[in-house]
Amino acid sequence: MPDLLPYLIGGLANGALYGLLALGFVLVYRATSVVNFAIGEFLLVGAYLTYTFALFLPLPLAILAALPLAFLFGLLVERGFVRPLLGRSVVAVIMATIGLAAALDGVVQLLWGPDLKYLSGSLPNLGFQAGGIFVSSRAVWNLLLALPLGLGLLFALRRSRYGILVRAISEREVAALALGIPTARILAGVWGISALLATLAGALLAAASGVGPNLVFLGLKVFPVAILGGLDSVGGALLAGLILGVLEALSQRYLEPLLPGFTEALPFVVVLLVLLVRPYGLLGERQIERA
Amino acid sequence: MKRREFLKKLGVGALAAVGMPYIATAQARPVKLATLLPLTGPFAFAGNASREGFVDGVDYVNEVLGGVGGRKLELIVEDTGYDVAKGTAAFNRVVSRERPDELLFVYGDSTGLSKALAPEIARMGLPYSATSFANELADPKTYPTIFVFGPTYNDMMEALLRQIRLQKGRARIALVYSNTEFGRDPIPYAKERAKALGMEIVHEEVTPPAFTDATPVVLNLRRANPDFVILQGYVLSAEPLILRTAREQGLRAQFMGTYYSAELALIQRAGPAAEGFTVTYHNAYWYDTLVPAVNELRKFRQKKGRDTSYRPTYYMGSVAVALAIAEAMRRAAQAGKLTRAGLVEQLEKIGDYNAMGLTRGFQFVNHRLPYTKLYRASVKDGRFNAITDWIKLA
Numbered sequence: 001m002p003d004l005l006p007y008l009i010g011g012l013a014n015g016a017l018y019g020l021l022a023l024g025f026v027l028v029y030r031a032t033s034v035v036n037f038a039i040g041e042f043l044l045v046g047a048y049l050t051y052t053f054a055l056f057l058p059l060p061l062a063i064l065a066a067l068p069l070a071f072l073f074g075l076l077v078e079r080g081f082v083r084p085l086l087g088r089s090v091v092a093v094i095m096a097t098i099g100l101a102a103a104l105d106g107v108v109q110l111l112w113g114p115d116l117k118y119l120s121g122s123l124p125n126l127g128f129q130a131g132g133i134f135v136s137s138r139a140v141w142n143l144l145l146a147l148p149l150g151l152g153l154l155f156a157l158r159r160s161r162y163g164i165l166v167r168a169i170s171e172r173e174v175a176a177l178a179l180g181i182p183t184a185r186i187l188a189g190v191w192g193i194s195a196l197l198a199t200l201a202g203a204l205l206a207a208a209s210g211v212g213p214n215l216v217f218l219g220l221k222v223f224p225v226a227i228l229g230g231l232d233s234v235g236g237a238l239l240a241g242l243i244l245g246v247l248e249a250l251s252q253r254y255l256e257p258l259l260p261g262f263t264e265a266l267p268f269v270v271v272l273l274v275l276l277v278r279p280y281g282l283l284g285e286r287q288i289e290r291a
Numbered sequence: 292m293k294r295r296e297f298l299k300k301l302g303v304g305a306l307a308a309v310g311m312p313y314i315a316t317a318q319a320r321p322v323k324l325a326t327l328l329p330l331t332g333p334f335a336f337a338g339n340a341s342r343e344g345f346v347d348g349v350d351y352v353n354e355v356l357g358g359v360g361g362r363k364l365e366l367i368v369e370d371t372g373y374d375v376a377k378g379t380a381a382f383n384r385v386v387s388r389e390r391p392d393e394l395l396f397v398y399g400d401s402t403g404l405s406k407a408l409a410p411e412i413a414r415m416g417l418p419y420s421a422t423s424f425a426n427e428l429a430d431p432k433t434y435p436t437i438f439v440f441g442p443t444y445n446d447m448m449e450a451l452l453r454q455i456r457l458q459k460g461r462a463r464i465a466l467v468y469s470n471t472e473f474g475r476d477p478i479p480y481a482k483e484r485a486k487a488l489g490m491e492i493v494h495e496e497v498t499p500p501a502f503t504d505a506t507p508v509v510l511n512l513r514r515a516n517p518d519f520v521i522l523q524g525y526v527l528s529a530e531p532l533i534l535r536t537a538r539e540q541g542l543r544a545q546f547m548g549t550y551y552s553a554e555l556a557l558i559q560r561a562g563p564a565a566e567g568f569t570v571t572y573h574n575a576y577w578y579d580t581l582v583p584a585v586n587e588l589r590k591f592r593q594k595k596g597r598d599t600s601y602r603p604t605y606y607m608g609s610v611a612v613a614l615a616i617a618e619a620m621r622r623a624a625q626a627g628k629l630t631r632a633g634l635v636e637q638l639e640k641i642g643d644y645n646a647m648g649l650t651r652g653f654q655f656v657n658h659r660l661p662y663t664k665l666y667r668a669s670v671k672d673g674r675f676n677a678i679t680d681w682i683k684l685a
Contacts, residue, residue: 007507007510009506010504014504106331113339114338114340115336115340116560118559136539205503208503209532210559212336213331213336214334218503245504249506253510256497257495260497264470
């Protein structure tokens, strides 16, 4: 067990990062039924915003300064790309987010250039040694930010007025409109929160390994995490992130020597297996359709 | 002058006047060098630096060296996005659009793309090189027109293993590599060669090309307890994270890498954890001011109003290739055979040329350049310092 513990801690910390990003993805899907294929680019934009502020601010302040801008960015995306497509087919919206992803890749390169950047500052060191096991500062920060945020979001969705309105819109948008709920404003806010969460994940990643166009690859991890958790479950996203993070770490330890390269495929294999048993994911809403 | 004679002279004059521009145009037809580079996508930083190197190299050839045998050298740039399908499409577009007597050289990206294109390149007799140093490409019997402008990844491993033997005879070595063609390429050779040199490969770690947490990789390494860890198949996507995590987890092994890890961004990203990281590198660095090419390029860029601050290794490698290709073209023109076949002939005997010191010399052995130096990262200096002279690998 002492041998296994560092792997579990590393896996949980990494999974928290997956969960953080998946939270934003699931939130948008739950509220608007839009699959945001540009979620990796949201993270990329957030990381570059953090980098820009970090040029003249300490990193924690730079992250705090990037968050409102990221929120604004989310609002703009909703206003410019998603709202004009309301009422169109799901495919049209999906294609729009795919196009948005390509456009954002280009814009990021135009604005910040293709060179790799690194953050000169760092987050306060919270790493510690306990019982012969070293827990890195990066792991502590990932867990410290992702878990309370995830649980807070879950609580807010269940209990707060805003959360109830989001749920009402996701249940039946037309009825929500008829009841006088300002759906457009609320949905724009959801996109803002999604961009904010992605920025936080991007900032944590940037602090660990710098900023560059390759950060976008983390966006690919969102899909297995979100599907495993249940596409419409905020709690499921966090849980699935943690599970996949731990499974990847364990796979790197035990399976990789036997099946080189397997860890890369593991999230998708797990998703496949879970979907066979629970087609709606771990915590997703069970939908029964009758002919 | 009689009327008939006058008309005859007028006719000849008129013909000459009408025909000369066409003759002049034919003589001034450019020779073309096409590059397929990852200008977008995850490796855009390397692709754009490389493009800049080719632009400088080609401009230098045209403006300072007077072109190639009186003809202008023209650069074609296409984006691959580091995607084999997109790269293949770009290649097909270029070769179908350009005339075979003008397009004399193509420079591609990645091991995957180059291996995919290799049979077609061989069929077309098109001189080709790439960002890849894959062993399979340096095979003149199968691919007589493909040249690797540096040592292969196998050669790089050889250089690192020799250094390890110098530092510690019976060393315990771990190999960490990405699950890509680039990552896997030299692994069989490294394993075989380490055994032959009396060393032990105590651990192999296969990873995705990029990841967000190196803890499990480093914990596995700590269990294996190697003296040296060789990283292969990452272009700065994972090395800084691995080095930082290794330092945090108290791993004492010495880390090493090959050409694509030899960039200053690694030191900047990994911070103090980069200290001592040893790499193979076979061009000059921008800060090697004793190298004539570096001074020449600095002056040239200044004259053109271009940024003269640090240029990455990908830039240096590309300038070297552009200058070597132009030199081989110049020699082919001198020999009256400025064609694809003529260029291959000249590349095979261009060993006396070293692009003003950017490399040791383009002395191809089996169509690759089996020489490298080893450099070690110094965090205090913020750069890689040479720890060996040229090592001959064949």
